[in-house]
Amino acid sequence: MNGARARSRGVIDTAPPASAEIPSSWERFERLYRSCRDDVYAYVATLLRDRAAAEDVTALAFERAYRRRWSFDRRRGEERAWLFGIARNAALDELRRRARHARLAVDPGDPEDAEPPADDGEVALRRTAVRAALGQLTGREREIVALKFHAGLSNAELARVLGVSESNAGTMLYRTMEKLRRACDVAG
């Protein structure tokens, strides 16, 4: 999980020099942005299955978070879960917009996804099976995978974003993994 957070890289560091004082709201936001930008993008891209749209939605999510940064209440959860909640709403709004324009059925895929990794044959086979299994997931299941494995959220954060209890979130994750494993077994 921490490793996933650490993968947010390539962000231009525009933050002012760190201060021993309590960080301002802007400093907190910028810190949140630097630690979550790639995770948010990965989550949105997995949910939308459209990298171009994912860029726009990621930017929109951060802009909304910046505009509403005063509404964050630490008693209701961590900033990371709060940010992913905003990103989720932005992504679902994009899905709704697509549905209205009857373009949802088009899943453009991504050339990078189809690019065969430089693995040995068995791993490549397993990776192909996993991709095929991912394609069989519903939107909700795919969202759980995105939040857990692509955004690196803990089960508690996942529950906060989805608006369910932590045990319920664990059950949903477990069932999704079981479904994926069965699909991989069938494919294998």
Added chain:
Amino acid sequence: MSQAEALRAIDATLAGEAVDPRFAELAELALLLRDERPEPPPSLVALDARVARRFAGGPAAPPRRRRRAWLWAPASGLATALAVAVVIVLAGTSPQRPPLSPHAASSAAGAAAGAAPGAPTGAARRQPAPTRPALAAATAGRLAPHAAASVPAFAPAGTPGVAAVPQPAPSGRKIIQGAQLALTTAPARIDQVSQEVFDVAGRFGAVVLSSQVTQGGPGGYAQFQLSVPSSALGQAMGALSSLPYARVASRTDTTQDVSDPYQAAVRALNDARALRTSLLKQLAAATTTAQIDSLTARIHDAEASIASDEATLRRLQRQVDFSQVTVTVNAGTIVPVTPSSRGSGGFTLGRAAHDAGRVLTVAAGVALIGAAALVPVGLLAALVWWVAAAVRRRRREQALDLA
């Protein structure tokens, strides 16, 4: 493999920790899923610049869908209607109320509040108190004003314009004066204002010829027929126009010069007296029965004429000495005039503090009414907001199901 163990194994795998061989397949799946993470494209760096500018001047966010104004239409309409209702309530009712309320009525005729020598009594007291339109007509006919001064409606009580009673110049002429005063007060203060009218009458030696006070129901009404010493008419009218909890709605002052009829009556009386004196002298010198009888009859006629002329003079003098004043009190919404505002209009700290207290009280009342009106509006708005949020959340979830 329990669910809890599997979840712990997934977390351990993602954290780079070793897991039990029983979860090797699950760990491999977790790692493969993590490797499927979409990497951010280089173009996402543009977002860094926008963040650095704090989203100022950058590409605008996708235009927000226009809010559904119809969701707020019912609440807006209700709020507007309630605001209009509050304004109407605060503005009060029209001063043109029914003259008498059928709910409760108490009449007191001839309630003398003050004894004045020569004050009119008798028939005037026994007459039933007329209703307001009839009273106005009767008053107008009785006084037949040569000159009438009307005060603009709803002039504030106690103002110099109201207190200054137009008085005829003291030229020694015989002038009958009269006045009609219409007051407005709060419905709950009809009785109090009526008592104040009695008090003013007593203070200036006036006689309450008749009174009628009606309370109960949505409004109230009171009417007084006063006979006020003309020498105190100005002061009495000033006091009546400055009652603490009443406000002058209208006022009419009338005068009638009766100098000519009065002088004519005086001349007739003098002639009759002279005639009687002459007849008495002739009677003293009369020698025959016929002369005596004739003179005696003429003396009787002269004395009757004298009595008639004296009665006319007394009646005119009484009308000159006592002015007829009609006071009506109608229930209505007014800004009450506090007792401290009586008298001179000078500024004092106590009066200012009292006025400030009144202003705060009225403001608090208005705020309370506004809050009472806004509570249902707020509840409705909250309900609409909650429904809109629920609908939006449901549609988002539906979009996820369709994805």
